[in-house]
Amino acid sequence: MENTKLIIAYPPYTKNTDSIEKVMYTVILALLPAMIAAVYFFGIRALMLMLVCGISAMGFEYIVNKIRKQEVACFDGSALVTGILLALNLPSNFPYWMAIIGSFVAIVVVKQLFGGLGFNVFNPALAARVFLLISFPVAMTIWPVPFVDMQTAASPLGVLKTEGLAAANSITLWQAFIGKVGGSLGETSSLALLLGSIVLFWKRYITWIIPVSFIGSTLAFVGIFHYLHPLEYASPLWHFACGGLLLGALFMATDMVTSPVSRRGQFVFGLGCGLLTGIIRLFGGYPEGVSFAILIMNGFVPLIDKWDANTNAKFWKVK
């Protein structure tokens, strides 16, 4: 007793075992079905692309950590998640050097220049995807066909935009749901995404609020138009199974750092994402609207949080 050193620390003296690493690697685990589906449909090139994106993202994180004289945080999993999510947003024949530029934009410009993990306003992977889409529009919109080497086609949403509903209806819903259509690595298989997200719901790393309000409002929006003009607009189910809606709603919009903290705020956020997605998909120049919608709503997050905190503050005002 005489020679024991007593340490003073703050309570609580017992904590749960959650950590940033655990959160991030659980997200990667949740993405695993989608990654496996990508390799199954698009071959080894998909795996290589994911490796290139993941490793380059971690590399950029390491370099910035060194420049900013921070503790090296490239193994905490957050950079790896960003890299994999970026890869899942790319076509499988995407040039590696462009993918590395994408990682650079995601990690250095969008994440670290805003202050690093926890401080970035926009989802790094999505912002990088939009950057690539605008910088390299051709490479970003030629989608290889699953199981067929060297053959490319437009994505279902692209077909819908350029060739109309009749051409798009040649793709069956089941094909789109399991992922046997043209598209980016991750967005094609809705089935794999839903399977993976079970882990996140079970571990309570995401709540149902953003996915449900996001998908619900998108489907409601396109559903109204489909109901009024069934020959002109595709059905909500078709919109659900095709494109990046599920990937966006389950893995991108729910990103902790760039979504509102409170449930109330998350609902508003999801609603906004859904409506913007619907508007862009039906009336915009691009076939796909999920990434733009989420990025626009990311910008609203500080405002939503402020609104929520002030609503809460009214409750605490002493009468």
Added chain:
Amino acid sequence: MKTFKFGGIHPNENKFTSALAIETMQMPKLLAVPLAQHIGKPAALIVKVGDEVKKGQCIGEADGFISAAVHAPTSGKIKKIAQHPHSCGKFVKTVFIETDGKEEWVKGLNTFKIDFKKLSSEERLEKIKNAGIVGMGGAGFPTHVKMAPPKDKRIDTLILNGAECEPYLTADHRLMLEKPCEILKGLSIIASFFPENLKVYIGIENNKPDAIKRMKEKALPLGFEVITLKSRYPQGGEKQLINAITQRTVGNGQLPFDVGCMVNNVATAFAIYEAVCKNKPLIERVLTVSGMALRSKKNIKAPIGTMFSDIVNFCGGIASGKMNLLISGGPMMGKAQYSFDVPVVKTTSGILFIDELKLAEKKERPCLRCGRCEEVCPINLKPILLANLAQTNVEQAQEYGLSQCMECGSCAFVCPSKRDLVHWIKYAKVMNANLDAIAKCKLQSA
């Protein structure tokens, strides 16, 4: 099964000592009895150095409305009166008693059982006041003040708090198993201060099935209802327990009696029984001594003023001298101590010895904005917002319900980035109190 509405967590219970009977600790050679063991003004000293005191003799009188008396835990001689470390972290005026081992009671105390029904309610209240009883769950609010709420407040529900939601602690659990009749008598005494049609509940968490069974057996004939609660921290918090049992919400700036409720701890009820029926002042309490670093974990009955070092010796010392954290109270709301000389006070429900160096070395990492802290907050606050404001704009934190935080630690428990949320909230409270004091001074001098 009932539980409270908002938030809450379920930490590892680690209740190692729940099967161990309460052991009575032998009287140590030197006792350090602080004069401040409760909320409010410290007791006024009425003895001086060199005085001989008897067991149960009052050494500090209640000073002012919210204050409580302090008694000598045994007979002996007053060795010195000095400032001494207290488990709240401050130095407090403390009376050191050199015990003589005779255990001589003051005449008229420690008598045979008295039927409390023969006493008038003023007499009962006077006895509770003279015994220096305070809330023994942790807050230490003087019980005689609590028993006499403002006349316009009607109490219709009385709750006995046997939740004991803190990990490790088993003192209340053991007390309920070993002294159920005494506790229930104490509860009857509390009930006798209030109107006849009072509803009396006993709230116990479902991790103590034996205590629930025992209390149900004994409480049935008295008409008290035992409520089984779903184990969840912080169920033992006053507001949470009221919400769990009656579904009433104690709102912002309200006290339990504003919603017609009163909550008392199991240990307090036992102390009230001893004071009213046996004329025994509050001079000893049951506490849990536990933690990985200790050779033998125990539930002990120790005199108030026993220094932690004596308790360590009684429990066989520390295994391999590796211990790092000495905590007074539970692991969620307790306080780390810097000295083994800290004495047991009326509100000490446990002493923990934890040898986890990791806890002290932990580092704050960036907030992921995951919102878990907000989800588990039992009073619907925004812990991360308060913690951030504490470091940027302390005054603004008050607008977001800073004063409502009861520092239960749920938010810091779940934080994946291990941020010291509770620490920053406490810091903000202190800073705001300082700012208020400065403003007051300026106003007076102007």
